[in-house]
Amino acid sequence: MMHETLRRLPPLLVLTGFRATGKTAVGRHLARLCGYEFADTDALxxxxxxxxxxxxxxxxxxxxxxxxxQLLLAELVSRRNTVLATGGGAILHQQEWQLLRKQAVVIWLRTDLAATLARLRQDEKTAGQRPRLLSQADDDLETETVALLKEREPLYRAGSDLVIETGGRTAEEAARKLFFRLTKNGADVNSCV
Known part of the structure; x- marks a missing residue:
């Protein structure tokens, strides 16, 4: 029965969304549930x-x-049995993104602004590993985040098949909800989980 359920899964699951929405954490849990490999574009x-x-x-x-x-995304299009967590700006590479969409189900992990800012402020990776995204030195975290979300949210919306709110869920809860949706109900374009 479980084998039959897993056969319904798309061969490639791509997670997108802004920083600190849980792409890596949710992706690891989702890969484990699916029996898939996990890959993170930033780590690669x-x-x-x-x-x-x-x-x-x-x-x-x-x-x-x-x-x-952009070069890495083009290479990853052919991956199978993989959950792929992409960097928050990967959606900007529209040509490669459209190729990914033909091969994968793309899932947008979304949080509201307050949750995103709280996570960014608490995340030790933000200061040490994540570079500033805007060049203006006087921009604070909230100004930077608001500006980038305004630019990217329409791309996330248009470039995704499923949306899941991760603000009030643990990574494991979000992964389980996605797994259930993908194995039981299929993936309806632009539906919210």
Whole structure:
């Protein structure tokens, strides 16, 4: 029975969303439930570049990092039996994103602004590994987050098949809800879990 349930899963599940929405944590749990491999594009890029994302951006700038991210996304299109957590800006690579969408079910992990800011302020990775996204030195975290969400939320919405609110859920709860949805009900375009 479980084998039959797992056969209903899409071969590639892609998680998207802004920073601190739980893509890595939910992705690990979801991969375990599906019996899939887990991959995180930021971790793959850090390994490939030999330094953290923050260090890569500091050394080479955002354009170089985005170019490397774009190349990696193109490579990952052919992955199977994988849950892929993408960086928050991966959605900006629209050509590669559309290729991913043809091969995968894309899930947007979303939180409200207050939850996102709270998580970013509590997350030790934010200061040490996550580079500033806007170049203005006087922008604070809230200003930066609001500006980027305004730019990216329409892309997340248009580029995803499912949406899940993660603000009031643990990563494990979100993963279980997604697993149930994917194995029992299928993935309806732009539906909310």
């Amino acid at each position: 890029l850090a390994e490939r570049m030999g330094c953290s994302v923050a260090e890569a951006v500091e050394r080479h700038g955002w354009p170089h990092f985005r170019e490397q991210e």
